[in-house]
Amino acid sequence: xxxxxxxxxYLIKTRGQQVTLSCSPISGHRSVSWYQQTPGQGLQFLFExxxxxxxxxxxxxxxxxxxxxxxxxxxxxVSTLELGDSALYLCASSTGQASVLSxxxxxxxxxxxxxxxx
Amino acid sequence: GEDVEQSLFLSVREGDxxxxxxxxxxxxxxxxxxxxxxxxxxxxxxxxxxSNMDMKQDQRLTVLLNKKxxxxxxxxxxxQTGDSAIYFCAERxxxxxxxxxxxxxxxxxVIP
Numbered sequence: 001x002x003x004x005x006x007x008x009x010y011l012i013k014t015r016g017q018q019v020t021l022s023c024s025p026i027s028g029h030r031s032v033s034w035y036q037q038t039p040g041q042g043l044q045f046l047f048e049x050x051x052x053x054x055x056x057x058x059x060x061x062x063x064x065x066x067x068x069x070x071x072x073x074x075x076x077x078v079s080t081l082e083l084g085d086s087a088l089y090l091c092a093s094s095t096g097q098a099s100v101l102s103x104x105x106x107x108x109x110x111x112x113x114x115x116x117x118x
Numbered sequence: 119g120e121d122v123e124q125s126l127f128l129s130v131r132e133g134d135x136x137x138x139x140x141x142x143x144x145x146x147x148x149x150x151x152x153x154x155x156x157x158x159x160x161x162x163x164x165x166x167x168x169s170n171m172d173m174k175q176d177q178r179l180t181v182l183l184n185k186k187x188x189x190x191x192x193x194x195x196x197x198q199t200g201d202s203a204i205y206f207c208a209e210r211x212x213x214x215x216x217x218x219x220x221x222x223x224x225x226x227x228v229i230p
Binding site: 031106108109 | 151
């Protein structure tokens with residue numbers, strides 16, 4: 001079973017540009033969430049999508065947005081890039097229904113997309 | 119509030135046991151996770167524990183949860199050089215949502 005796939009793995013953008021990152025969850029997983037990892041701030045939650053609906057959002061400016069498609073694949077977009085947006089962006093997937101008995105307890109991460117803003 | 123703390127660094131000798139500690143502040147968390155991150159890689163799920171359990175063992179890994187003190191630990195038996203990585207604990211909140219709050223990460227260095 002393929003894991004969580006993120007593309008591209010590495011990219012360099014200039015300030016003011018916009019970027020779109022893609023995430024394909026594990027087959028059968030309907031929940032996708034995004035995290036930003038930086039040396040200074042650690043791992044911070046961006047947002048979560050379940051069945052094409054955003055159901056949770058972190059504390060990031062409106063320049064950060066996302067969406068989920070009917071096949072559960074997700075994209076996140078960052079507009080008007082700033083130097084501080086340089087980070088590893090991680091996508092995670094699960095079945096989305098956590099409970100004592102369900103397999104939704106497990107959340108799996110992709111390898112991430114390394115974004116450098118110059 | 120949401121605040122998960124870990125010590126930044128741990129050094130052990132190969133073959134010894136490693137114990138990585140984590141404290142959290144939100145008692146409503148439902149699941150607590152341990153992830154491993156190697157240089158340049160994503161997060162690898164190691165294990166997780168439900169908040170009504172106090173211990174979980176999985177091969178060389180033992181997770182202990184003290185809910186009263188909001189303290190979580192990960193013990194790695196017979197630590198190997200391949201265990202060198204950063205370890206993150208994370209807590210998940212009720213509602214079935216996938217949002218987790220991560221700790222600061224503990225860098226484990228295994229000395230041959």
